[in-house]
Structures are given as structure tokens and as C-alpha cells.
Amino acid sequence: MWDWASFLHYIHSPYLLTGAAISLGLSVGAMLIGLVLGLIAAMMRMSERRWLRLPASGYVWLFRGTPVLVQLIIIYTGLPQLGIQLGVVASALIGLGVNEGAYLAEIIRSGVLAVPKGQFEAARAIGMTWPKTMRVVVMPQALRIIIPPLGNAFNGLMKTSSLASVISLEELLRRTELLVQVQFKVLEIFLVAAFYYLVLTTVWSVIQGWLEAYASRSVAEDRTTRRTKLAAAVESAVLSS
Amino acid sequence: MTQGTEDKRVAVVDARGVHKYFGQNHVLKGVDLTVYKGEVVVIIGPSGGGKSTFLRTINHLDRPDSGEVCINGTALGVPPKGSRRATLSDAGLSRQRRQVGMVFQQFNLFSHMTALENVMCGPVQVLKTPRTVALVDAKRLLALVGLADKEASYPAQLSGGQQQRVAIARALAMHPAVMLFDEPTSALDPEMVGEVLKVMLDLSEQGMTMVVVTHEVQFARKAADRILFMEEGRIIEEGRPEELMGNPRNERTRSFLRMVMGEA
Numbered sequence: 001m002w003d004w005a006s007f008l009h010y011i012h013s014p015y016l017l018t019g020a021a022i023s024l025g026l027s028v029g030a031m032l033i034g035l036v037l038g039l040i041a042a043m044m045r046m047s048e049r050r051w052l053r054l055p056a057s058g059y060v061w062l063f064r065g066t067p068v069l070v071q072l073i074i075i076y077t078g079l080p081q082l083g084i085q086l087g088v089v090a091s092a093l094i095g096l097g098v099n100e101g102a103y104l105a106e107i108i109r110s111g112v113l114a115v116p117k118g119q120f121e122a123a124r125a126i127g128m129t130w131p132k133t134m135r136v137v138v139m140p141q142a143l144r145i146i147i148p149p150l151g152n153a154f155n156g157l158m159k160t161s162s163l164a165s166v167i168s169l170e171e172l173l174r175r176t177e178l179l180v181q182v183q184f185k186v187l188e189i190f191l192v193a194a195f196y197y198l199v200l201t202t203v204w205s206v207i208q209g210w211l212e213a214y215a216s217r218s219v220a221e222d223r224t225t226r227r228t229k230l231a232a233a234v235e236s237a238v239l240s241s
Numbered sequence: 242m243t244q245g246t247e248d249k250r251v252a253v254v255d256a257r258g259v260h261k262y263f264g265q266n267h268v269l270k271g272v273d274l275t276v277y278k279g280e281v282v283v284i285i286g287p288s289g290g291g292k293s294t295f296l297r298t299i300n301h302l303d304r305p306d307s308g309e310v311c312i313n314g315t316a317l318g319v320p321p322k323g324s325r326r327a328t329l330s331d332a333g334l335s336r337q338r339r340q341v342g343m344v345f346q347q348f349n350l351f352s353h354m355t356a357l358e359n360v361m362c363g364p365v366q367v368l369k370t371p372r373t374v375a376l377v378d379a380k381r382l383l384a385l386v387g388l389a390d391k392e393a394s395y396p397a398q399l400s401g402g403q404q405q406r407v408a409i410a411r412a413l414a415m416h417p418a419v420m421l422f423d424e425p426t427s428a429l430d431p432e433m434v435g436e437v438l439k440v441m442l443d444l445s446e447q448g449m450t451m452v453v454v455t456h457e458v459q460f461a462r463k464a465a466d467r468i469l470f471m472e473e474g475r476i477i478e479e480g481r482p483e484e485l486m487g488n489p490r491n492e493r494t495r496s497f498l499r500m501v502m503g504e505a
Contacts, residue, residue, distance in 0.1 A: 118349035126363035127339035
């Protein structure tokens with residue numbers, strides 16, 4: 001039997017809200033770790049030097065080729081066997097972050113490769129060093145290409161963060177399960193959890209829209225003129241018919 | 242020209258025995274060129290003859306496999322004496338490149354920056370010129386190429402001819418010792434070629450040292466102090482415009498000129 005009162009009660013439960021906040025914090029932290037690792041790995045994979053390319057390729061291959069759930073369990077319950085003891089939060093951050101980095105490396109690399117070669121050459125020709133060329137000329141242009149897939153990755157990560165419940169991190173899913181075990185309102189409480197995840201991803205997609213518009217501002221005006229031209233074309237077609 | 246007058250002139254570009262391979266393909270087979278201060282050298286010749294590649298070795302955008310390029314007496318890409326490196330560091334070579342401005346066939350304006358930002362970018366990022374100083378200079382240069390009213394436009398909003406003129410202003414903003422032009426009008430619609438050539442002609446009259454790879458024979462005739470004919474990775478013939486165009490000695494030069502003049 002569906003119980004509205006319970007649903008409405010748990011929807012502002014501080015216990016679950018805190019869980020959602022922890023999920024968000026975990027996702028943001030893992031994303032930041034992933035961005036740093038992904039950027040480094042992407043640069044290494046594009047290097048002319050084999051000894052830089054190989055380890056980065058190995059990293060991407062390993063972490064994209066195994067399930068993140070397995071990675072989390074290995075880090076939290078497997079590594080202590082080798083004398084490496086990490087706390088729950090550290091394990092989750094590292095596990096999700098390192099895994100995310102492997103995916104982000106590929107996204108960042110494809111974005112940089114999509115920037116025309118002439119942009120690199122023009123930057124080099126006015127005397128920019130390699131790092132400056134990347135920072136001032138290439139990355140800002142790559143960003144426009146990268147932001148949509150990067151945003152999707154973060155959307156995915158907010159949901160994947162629920163896997164940390166398996167290593168007993170008290171994020172949203174774990175707290176939901178714990179609450180269900182004492183309250184028995186399975187459907188109501190899980191729907192509250194689903195609702196929270198939906199709120200997180202929805203708010204993020206709005207933010208992502210802003211970011212995309214910001215990164216595309218140099219081409220945006222071009223697009224408006226194109227739209228005006230299209231409108232004019234339609235108008236003249238209608239008038240002439 | 243006698244040896245005595247040559248010695249008094251300042252060599253801005255001095256390329257010696259430049260060889261370049263792309264894989265098995267021997268693109269440059271020992272090219273020598275000295276460009277003196279204020280001189281305009283135009284390189285003509287059939288496509289695939291190595292003109293653009295040679296131009297790109299002058300600022301080491303393509304490093305020569307052998308031979309040497311000196312800019313104002315300093316050999317590019319050569320580490321200082323006593324250094325253990327085989328080649329100069331990236332930072333060192335970048336520093337040397339500041340002296341050489343380059344204009345590309347495809348303009349290559351930074352597409353995420355406005356015209357003004359494109360021109361200011363080099364001085365601010367590379368030379369560490371204060372923004373206020375760079376801004377004044379960039380506005381002056383945009384006015385020089387006739388685009389004072391386009392400073393807030395992004396490259397995508399400009400025509401090809403306008404983009405190329407911004408690109409010229411961007412290169413000039415570094416106050417280079419020499420300007421390289423790599424087929425600057427080849428990617429333009431015919432009606433825009435004139436506006437770009439006019440800017441280049443103005444520059445040459447103001448005494449800018451220039452090396453220009455182009456198919457525009459009329460420009461070569463008007464602006465060049467010297468024309469080189471290049472084919473199969475070698476300079477086949479060189480001379481003053483009236484000599485080389487009026488009375489080419491080499492049969493290959495003659496037939497090439499007949500072909501391009503016929504087209505025009």
C-alpha cells in the first residue's frame with residue numbers, strides 16, 4: 001500500500017538530505033580528482049615521447065576496462081592486505097576519481113585533437129611556449145567541445161557515486177537502505193532517494209547549459225545571425241507564395 | 242652586386258644549406274637565402290616545390306634536418322655554447338621566434354578571441370607588455386590594416402580578407418624583424434585579394450623586411466626587391482623582378498611564368 005504521508009515525511013528528512021549532500025560532495029570531489037588526472041593523462045597520451053604515452057595509455061586501458069565497483073572493493077577491502085589502509089571516504093574518492101580520470105582523459109584528448117592544427121601553429125609562430133599554447137589558445141577552444149561530454153560524465157558520476165554504498169560510505173543510497181531496514185517503507189523511501197538524485201542531475205543540467213553558452217560565446221553571435229538569415233529566408237518564402 | 246656593398250647591409254635572415262625530409266620525401270635540397278634589412282623577397286614556383294616548407298623552416302615551425310637559419314645573426318634552435326643539450330629548449334626557441342612574424346594561408350586567427358584580443362594576445366602573453374600599452378598598439382595596428390571598426394568582432398564574423406588583415410596586425414604586434422607570408426591570398430575569394438595585397442604593399446613601402454610565398458605575379462612585380470624561383474626543393478633562379486620576369490634565363494622559370502601570367 002502506497003503511503004503519501006510517509007513519502008512527504010521522508011522527502012524533507014534531514015537524515016536523507018545529509019545523505020544527498022554527501023553524495024554531491026563525493027561526486028564533486030571525485031570529479032575534481034578525475035579532471036586533474038584526466039588532464040595529465042590526456043597531455044601524456046598526446047606527447048611525442050613514448051615513455052610518457054605508454055603509462056597514460058595503460059592507465060586508461062586498466063580503469064576503463066574493469067568495473068568501478070570492482071575497483072572500489074579492491075581499494076577498500078583488498079589493499080589492506082598489502083598494508084595500504086584507506087578510510088571509507090578516501091577509498092571512495094580515490095576509486096571514483098581515478099576511474100573517472102580514465103574516461104575524462106579520453107574526452108579531453110578528443111577535444112584537444114578537434115582544435116585545428118593551424119591554431120597551434122599560429123600560437124607557436126608568435127613565440128608561445130608549448131604550455132602557454134595549450135593554456136591560452138588550445139584549451140579554451142577545446143573546452144567548448146569538451147563541456148557537453150564532460151557534463152554528461154558528471155551527471156553519470158552523481159549516480160555512480162551510489163556504488164560507494166557497497167563499501168559502507170553513508171551517502172544517499174546507503175542511508176536510504178539503512179532507513180528502510182528500520183522503517184519498512186521501501187517504495188516511499190527509495191522514491192525519495194530517486195527524487196533527490198533527479199533533483200541533483202536536473203540542477204546540474206541547468207548549470208551545464210549555462211557553461212555551454214559561456215564557452216560558445218565566440219560562435220554564439222554567428223549563430224544568431226544565421227538564425228536571423230533563416231527567419232528572413234522563411235519570411236520571403238512565405239511572402240512570395 | 243659587388244661584395245663591398247653587401248657587407249654593409251644587415252642580414253636579417255640568413256639560411257644556409259637547408260635540407261628537409263618528410264619521410265622518404267626530400268623536400269628541401271640545400272636552400273640558401275640571405276634577406277637584408279628592408280628587403281622584400283618573393284618566392285614563386287610550382288606547388289610542391291618546397292616554397293612553403295622553406296618558409297616554415299625560417300621560424301623553425303618545421304625544423305630543418307640539416308643546415309642552419311640565423312635571424313639577426315643568431316642561429317635558431319642551437320643551444321648556447323657549453324650547454325649539454327643537443328637542441329635548444331622549447332622556451333629558448335619560442336623566445337627566438339618572437340622576432341619572426343608569420344601570416345598563414347588559412348589565417349589561423351584564434352577563433353575564441355575578438356580581433357582586438359587576437360592582436361593583443363602576443364604582446365600580453367609572450368612579451369608581457371602591460372595591457373594598456375598593448376591595447377593602444379593593437380588599436381593602432383587594426384587601424385593600419387583598415388579594421389578599426391572591427392575590433393570587437395570574432396573571426397567567424399569577419400570575411401576572409403578581413404581575417405587575413407587581422408592576422409597581419411597580430412604578427413606586426415610582436416614588432417618582428419621580418420615578416421613571413423605563406424600564400425596569404427590563396428584561400429581568399431578573388432574580390433578580397435586586393436585589400437590584403439594593398440596592406441602588404443604598404444608594409445613593404447614602410448621598409449618592413451618581408452619574405453612572401455605567393456602566386457600573385459603582379460604583387461611580386463610591384464613589391465619585390467628580389468624574386469626567387471623555386472622548384473623541386475631548390476632555388477633555380479633569382480633576380481630583380483624586371484630581370485626574372487622580363488627575361489628569365491631558365492627554361493623552367495620561363496614556362497612557369499608563361500603559365501601563371503596566362504591565368505591572370
